[in-house]
Amino acid sequence: MLTLPTRIIHVLRHFEEAFSERVWEWAKVLLIGAILAPGERTVAAILRVMGCSDEKQFQNYHRVLNRAIWSSRELSRRLLVLLVCLFVAGNEPVILGR
Numbered sequence: 001m002l003t004l005p006t007r008i009i010h011v012l013r014h015f016e017e018a019f020s021e022r023v024w025e026w027a028k029v030l031l032i033g034a035i036l037a038p039g040e041r042t043v044a045a046i047l048r049v050m051g052c053s054d055e056k057q058f059q060n061y062h063r064v065l066n067r068a069i070w071s072s073r074e075l076s077r078r079l080l081v082l083l084v085c086l087f088v089a090g091n092e093p094v095i096l097g098r
Contacts, residue, residue, distance in 0.1 A: 004032070014078050023068045026061050 033046030
């Protein structure tokens with residue numbers, strides 16, 4: 001895995017516990033690749049942009065999305081908490097509209 005800037009690693013750490021240790025390594029590549037990939041965010045495009053297009057175990061990246069056990073709700077909850085902490089000052093209320 002490429003060395004990432006400390007600030008990105010700090011942000012990604014919030015999501016790490018939602019995955020098993022083994023799945024996290026593949027999920028991290030998919031997440032970073034999805035941010036960097038232009039156009040469609042397919043697994044193939046993500047692996048290309050990450051320099052892993054010749055990966056012999058490419059099916060493991062597909063398995064992260066369709067077989068690995070992880071909760072999209074838990075990940076979205078973590079993202080919401082992270083965004084609220086980032087954009088809402090200290091003791092200010094969070095007002096959600098419909």
